[in-house]
Amino acid sequence: MSDKEKRRPWERAAALRRILILLIIVTSTLVASSYMAGILPHRGASYLEMAMVVVFATLFGWVSIGFWEAVSGIFILARGYDRYSVTRMEERKASREESDWRTAILVPIANEDVARVTAGIAATYKSLERTGRLGNFDFYILSDTSDPDRWPEEEIAWAELCRSLGSFNRVFYRNRRVNLKRKSGNIADFCRRWGRNYRYMAVLDADSVMSGATLVRMVEIMGGNPKIGILQTSPTAVNRETPIGRAQQFANHAYGPMFTAGLHFMQLGDSHFWGHNAIIRTEPFMKYCGLPKLPGKPPRGGFILSHDFVEAAFMRRGGYEVWLAYDLPGSYEEVPPTLMEELKRDRRWCQGNLQHIRLLFTRGLFSAHRALFLHGAMSYGSALLWFLFLSLSSAEAITEAFRMPVYFPGGRSLFPEWPVWHPRWALTLLSTTALLLFLPKLLSVIVIAARKGARSFGGFTRMIFSVGAEVLFSMLFAPIRMLFHSKFVFLTLLGRQVGWSGQQRADLGTGWWEALKFHWFGMLMAAVWGGALFLYNRSFFWWNTPIIIPLLLSVPLSVFSSRTGAGRALRKMGLFLTAEEVEIPAELTDLQKELRYGESLRRSTPFAEKSGFVRAVVDPTSNALHRALLRRDRRVSTSIADRRHAIRSKALARGPGALSRGEKREILYDPGQMEKLHREVWEISNPELAGKWGIPS
Amino acid sequence: MKSTLDSSINRMWEADREWQGGLERVLLYIRLLNVTGVEGLEVAVEALRRARNQVKEGDSPAAVAMGALRTLLEEKRLLQDPGTGQENRFGSICPWPLLSEKAGVPGDAKSMPPLNRGFMTPDHL
Numbered sequence: 001m002s003d004k005e006k007r008r009p010w011e012r013a014a015a016l017r018r019i020l021i022l023l024i025i026v027t028s029t030l031v032a033s034s035y036m037a038g039i040l041p042h043r044g045a046s047y048l049e050m051a052m053v054v055v056f057a058t059l060f061g062w063v064s065i066g067f068w069e070a071v072s073g074i075f076i077l078a079r080g081y082d083r084y085s086v087t088r089m090e091e092r093k094a095s096r097e098e099s100d101w102r103t104a105i106l107v108p109i110a111n112e113d114v115a116r117v118t119a120g121i122a123a124t125y126k127s128l129e130r131t132g133r134l135g136n137f138d139f140y141i142l143s144d145t146s147d148p149d150r151w152p153e154e155e156i157a158w159a160e161l162c163r164s165l166g167s168f169n170r171v172f173y174r175n176r177r178v179n180l181k182r183k184s185g186n187i188a189d190f191c192r193r194w195g196r197n198y199r200y201m202a203v204l205d206a207d208s209v210m211s212g213a214t215l216v217r218m219v220e221i222m223g224g225n226p227k228i229g230i231l232q233t234s235p236t237a238v239n240r241e242t243p244i245g246r247a248q249q250f251a252n253h254a255y256g257p258m259f260t261a262g263l264h265f266m267q268l269g270d271s272h273f274w275g276h277n278a279i280i281r282t283e284p285f286m287k288y289c290g291l292p293k294l295p296g297k298p299p300r301g302g303f304i305l306s307h308d309f310v311e312a313a314f315m316r317r318g319g320y321e322v323w324l325a326y327d328l329p330g331s332y333e334e335v336p337p338t339l340m341e342e343l344k345r346d347r348r349w350c351q352g353n354l355q356h357i358r359l360l361f362t363r364g365l366f367s368a369h370r371a372l373f374l375h376g377a378m379s380y381g382s383a384l385l386w387f388l389f390l391s392l393s394s395a396e397a398i399t400e401a402f403r404m405p406v407y408f409p410g411g412r413s414l415f416p417e418w419p420v421w422h423p424r425w426a427l428t429l430l431s432t433t434a435l436l437l438f439l440p441k442l443l444s445v446i447v448i449a450a451r452k453g454a455r456s457f458g459g460f461t462r463m464i465f466s467v468g469a470e471v472l473f474s475m476l477f478a479p480i481r482m483l484f485h486s487k488f489v490f491l492t493l494l495g496r497q498v499g500w501s502g503q504q505r506a507d508l509g510t511g512w513w514e515a516l517k518f519h520w521f522g523m524l525m526a527a528v529w530g531g532a533l534f535l536y537n538r539s540f541f542w543w544n545t546p547i548i549i550p551l552l553l554s555v556p557l558s559v560f561s562s563r564t565g566a567g568r569a570l571r572k573m574g575l576f577l578t579a580e581e582v583e584i585p586a587e588l589t590d591l592q593k594e595l596r597y598g599e600s601l602r603r604s605t606p607f608a609e610k611s612g613f614v615r616a617v618v619d620p621t622s623n624a625l626h627r628a629l630l631r632r633d634r635r636v637s638t639s640i641a642d643r644r645h646a647i648r649s650k651a652l653a654r655g656p657g658a659l660s661r662g663e664k665r666e667i668l669y670d671p672g673q674m675e676k677l678h679r680e681v682w683e684i685s686n687p688e689l690a691g692k693w694g695i696p697s
Numbered sequence: 698m699k700s701t702l703d704s705s706i707n708r709m710w711e712a713d714r715e716w717q718g719g720l721e722r723v724l725l726y727i728r729l730l731n732v733t734g735v736e737g738l739e740v741a742v743e744a745l746r747r748a749r750n751q752v753k754e755g756d757s758p759a760a761v762a763m764g765a766l767r768t769l770l771e772e773k774r775l776l777q778d779p780g781t782g783q784e785n786r787f788g789s790i791c792p793w794p795l796l797s798e799k800a801g802v803p804g805d806a807k808s809m810p811p812l813n814r815g816f817m818t819p820d821h822l
Contacts, residue, residue, distance in 0.1 A: 138810075158808070173808045188817050196815040290819040314820060362822055606729055620729050629808050682722065683764065685757030696721035697759065 008227075010084045014268040014368070021072070021266060025064045033057040035429050041400060048396050055389045062382045063436045065375075070255075070440030073262030076326075077447050082261070084268050086231065086323040087217075090224035103137050103219055103279070104198040108186045109154075110144040110179070112206040115602070117141070118157045119594035120209045125165055127587045128212035137215070138198070139171040142186045144179045148664035151175055152616035152626050159625055160601065173629070177669070183275070184291050184307035191286045198282050205276035208235070211330030211587050218279045221325070229285065229320025230312060232271060232278040233331035234260040238580050238588060240337055241568060242509070244561035246576040247473040248335045250466050253578045254457065258444040260326040269321035270368035275308030277331045281320065285311070288318030294358050299351045299497035306352025309376055310359060313369035332580075332588065338510045338562035339477065340518055343484045350380040350488040351497065383485030390547065394533060397540035441467060456579035466575050477561075479547040480554050483522045510562040512555065519554035526551030610694050613664050614656050616674070618693050623678045627671040636670075644673050652680055655692030719762035720745060726766060744769050 036056045037044030044053045076082045105124065109117055121139060128134045141158055145151045158173040165171070176189060187203065195201070200222055202215060210233075218231055237252040263272065289311040294301040304310055312322045336342040356373035359365070445467055448454055457463035530548040533541035541548075550557065560566055570576055580588055602608040607615045607622075616626045636644075647663045656664075667673050684690045687697030723744050727737045744766035752761045 169807065169810070172810060191817045192815055193812050194810060195817070196813045197810070286815055286817040288820070290817045292819045292822050294822070359822070606725065620726065621731075679767070682726065683757070683760035685760050687718070690759075696725060697718045 008269070010268045013084060014266070014270065017072075017266055017268075018368075021068050024068060025061055028064055029057055029061040032060045032429065032432060036060075039429065040396075048392060048399075052389065052392045052396065055385050055392065059382060059385050059389060060433070060436075062378055062385075063433065066259075067436040067440060069262035069266065070258050070443065071262070072265035073258035073260070074440070074443045074447060076261040076265055077258060077444075078450075082265065085264070085327060086221060086225070086228070086325050087327055090221070101136060101199045101219060101223060102197060103200040103202060103215070104190070104194070104282075105137055105139045105202045105204060105215070106142055106187060106190060107140065107204045107206065107208075108142040108144065108183050109206045110182070110186075111147045111150055112145075114150060114153045114157045115595065115598040117154075117206050118161045119591055119598055120204070120207060121171065122161060122165060122594040123209050123587045123590040124204070124212070124215075125167060125171070126212075126590050127210070128215060130586070131212040131216050133212070133216050134170075136219075137170075139167070140190060140194075141171070141173045142190055143173065143175040144182065144186050145175060146179060146665070147612075148661055148668055149612035151612060151665075151668065152622060153612035155625055155629055156612075156615065156622050157598075164597075175629070181291065181303045181307075182305070184304065184311070188290065191282065195282050195286050200279050201282050201285075202279045203276050205333060207239075207334040208277050209238075209332040209587050209591055210277060211585065214328055214330030215279075217328065218325070222279060222281060225321075227319075227321050228269075228323055229281050229288075229315040229318070230271075230273050230278055230322040231280075232273050232322070232324050233328050234324065234326050235274075235277045235331045235333040236329070236578075236580070237335045238332045238578070239334050239591075241564040241571075242337045242562050243567045243570055244339055244342070244473070244477070245335055245337045246567050246570060247470050249578055250457075250576040251470055251474075252335070254448065254463070254467065254470070255441055255444045257326070258440065258447070260324060264324045264326040267324065267368065267372075269323055270316060270366055270372075271312070271322045271324040272372060273308045273312035273315075273322055275306075277333060284315060284318050284320050288320075289314045294355065297495070299492050299495065300355060300358065302497075304352070304355060306349060306356065306376070309353075309356060309369075309372055313359070313362075313365050313372070316366050316369055317364045330585070330587070339480065339558045340510050340515070340562075343481070343518075346380070346481075346485060347488050350485060351492050353377050353380060354489065354492050380485045380489050383482045384489045386482050387486040390544070394529065394540070394544075397537040398532060401536040438471065441471065456577075456582055458574045458577035458582065462574040462577060466577065469570075469575050473561075475546060476550045476553075476557055479550045480519070480522065480557070482547075483525070483551065509564065510559050512559055515555045515558040519558060522551050522554050526554075607694055611656070613659075613668070614693060616668065617651075617656070617677050617681055618695065620678065623674060626668070627674055630669065630671045644670050648673050648677050648680075651677060652684065653689075655689055657692065715758040716745070716749075716762075719748065719759040722759050723762050723766050726763070730770070740766070740769060740773070 033053055033056060037049070037053045040049045040052065042049055044050055081088065107117065107121060121141070125134070125139065128137055141154070143151070143154055145154055154175070155173065158171070162168045162171050174190075176186060179185070181188065187201075190201075200219060202210070202218065204210065214233065218233070221231060222228055234256065236256070237249040240246055240249050291304045291307055291310060291314075293303055296302070299305075316322055336345055353373075353376040357377050360370050360373055445463065448457070448463070449460055454460040454463045457466060526548050530541065530544070530552070533544060533548075571581070607619050610618070615622045617623065644667060647659065647667050650663070651659055651667070659667075667677065681693050682695060684693070684695065690697040720741070723741045724737075727740055732740060745762055747765040747769065748758065748762040751765060752758055
């Protein structure tokens with residue numbers, strides 16, 4: 001019997017669990033849909049009402065998945081373990097040779113906050129050092145940075161990082177000239193160049209921190225389970241100070257363990273891969289996880305944006321398992337600090353997830369991963385369905401206000417059909433939906449309290465108030481997210497693609513004008529919709545005020561939720577406290593120390609306030625470092641040499657501000673031109689021009 | 698008479714100001730190279746002395762001072778000639794010899810390890 005045919009015990013358990021939950025979801029959805037049909041005036045007989053029932057059924061089923069996922073998670077948390085937990089599985093002890101395993105820790109970045117990246121790496125490095133196992137790990141900063149100012153800053157930061165940690169030949173830096181296939185291409189480039197040197201590779205995000213003990217444990221699990229291709233941790237959200245960031249952090253802490261345990265319960269070895277804070281077995285990854293280019297143009301075709309889901313599916317297809325270590329601590333990340341940044345990120349993810357629909361029928365994929373593709377698409381598609389449902393129900397409500405009742409729709413009859421509203425049924429349906437949405441949160445809080453974990457949230461009372469505040473935040477922001485996600489899905493389906501610019505990860509705040517430009521359309525739409533309902537069907541208007549009011553308040557909500565001052569005030573009040581704020585882990589303490597050290601170094605270094613490009617030109621050591629990291633100076637064609645000479649002349653004649661981004665990048669690539677520019681800049685006689693380079697005159 | 702004296706004084710003052718600018722540049726450059734203390738001052742004084750001897754009518758004192766400084770730094774092996782590939786004494790700040798290929802301090806520090814090429818080909822759908 002082949003490996004494929006021999007089912008492992010967890011596969012049988014997974015199949016049973018999934019069938020059970022599917023049955024429950026389908027049954028409950030059918031019941032709820034029949035209720036829905038029953039409360040409508042024509043009991044679902046009209047086309048409009050049929051469409052409403054279909055959309056409602058889809059949405060209810062979708063919400064039920066989350067609910068039963070949570071219930072499964074509660075079951076595991078209450079028990080304290082799951083027999084198929086990957087942290088308890090060990091097929092065999094790792095052999096002596098395997099203690100020489102080497103692991104690469106990859107940090108792919110593109111136009112990120114340099115100080116934050118290096119601080120995170122330093123914190124992870126130091127944590128590994130404390131385990132005594134640092135010798136088995138190498139770090140790679142894989143840069144796809146195209147910004148001509150950030151690129152030299154990265155080089156300087158890397159050299160300073162190596163100097164301060166003594167980590168030369170353990171922390172490496174590579175800037176990729178061509179950003180082919182974005183992050184997945186970045187990782188693939190590493191694999192092609194150095195992958196064969198490492199049995200495993202752990203991938204971190206720009207804002208990730210991982211504890212050394214966790215990394216070592218992950219390697220041990222991989223060593224003891226040779227069938228595991230990818231092991232994903234459940235990152236804990238930390239470090240945010242804005243109100244919206246803190247609310248999400250709190251939700252991640254309070255409900256995250258429940259949901260991830262539930263995900264694990266259903267997925268087992270067919271789990272998600274989220275692209276970071278995970279460890280990968282390099283050889284099968286290189287063999288099976290090369291991503292194809294989808295036929296057609298972006299956004300539906302082209303390079304695969306959300307590569308992680310696809311890599312997991314391909315890894316599984318190759319015969320290796322993908323597990324979620326839901327109970328492994330020591331894995332951290334940061335959530336977007338503002339609503340706008342979150343929505344910009346969602347725009348990319350939406351486009352990436354919708355692309356996965358193209359892969360639904362790819363040969364060889366396991367059905368669990370096809371379901372994950374669909375699940376990912378529905379994460380955003382459900383918003384469009386909700387929008388559609390609201391539109392249909394509003395249309396129904398308004399037309400009912402104008403339509404004359406038809407008492408004998410079937411023609412001649414002795415018995416009229418009265419259009420009847422069933423408010424009690426409507427309330428029952430609303431309560432059921434609310435239960436699906438909010439009961440898991442309550443159950444999670446009960447489990448936390450029962451396991452005496454409330455202290456991590458500042459105590460039981462503060463935890464309850466935090467839950468209340470988080471629910472309020474969710475209710476206020478859900479309609480805004482719904483509207484934007486609907487727009488993203490709609491635009492993607494229309495073929496409008498999104499760029500992949502770097503995220504702003506720092507708590508910088510949203511300005512009023514910026515927020516107005518971002519939200520004006522949603523506010524206008526809410527005003528028109530609310531106005532129409534108020535005029536023509538006032539009772540329906542009141543039902544929808546929980547959606548209309550937050551949309552009308554989008555701008556102040558966006559602005560105030562981005563203010564770090566407000567977030568700190570909430571923290572002082574004891575709201576949204578998390579375990580890492582009550583007892584700070586060593587890694588996060590190191591992170592803060594590294595950030596402060598970086599800031600003080602920046603203040604004391606000449607030219608530190610200048611742009612990276614200016615530093616690379618003017619500062620002799622930055623200039624030398626940059627030239628040393630470039631490839632060997634190569635002979636170029638006459639036209640290219642002339643062009644670069646012209647760029648250099650322009651820079652000398654008019655200052656760095658006269659150069660475009662492309663011109664700066666071009667000259668940064670040429671070590672000979674950089675050396676000449678460096679010499680000549682210091683010999684500028686014009687005081688005003690010298691001042692543009694920061695050189696005293 | 699008075700205007701001739703005034704213009705002479707102005708020229709002298711202007712020349713001093715330009716030399717002051719040259720001094721600031723030289724000191725800043727030396728500081729950026731982390732040549733500190735007495736040695737840094739000695740290098741600065743020597744560079745300016747040479748520059749004063751080399752400067753011609755119409756030359757910018759700051760430019761001449763910087764040129765003299767570079768020559769002096771190369772003589773003292775504080776800056777490296779192109780292509781020699783030898784280590785210099787700036788390892789505490791810049792681990793790579795200036796104006797040459799990447800090589801390292803300490804020992805063989807590199808930004809990237811040697812390649813060990815493998816294959817990762819895209820899958821066909």
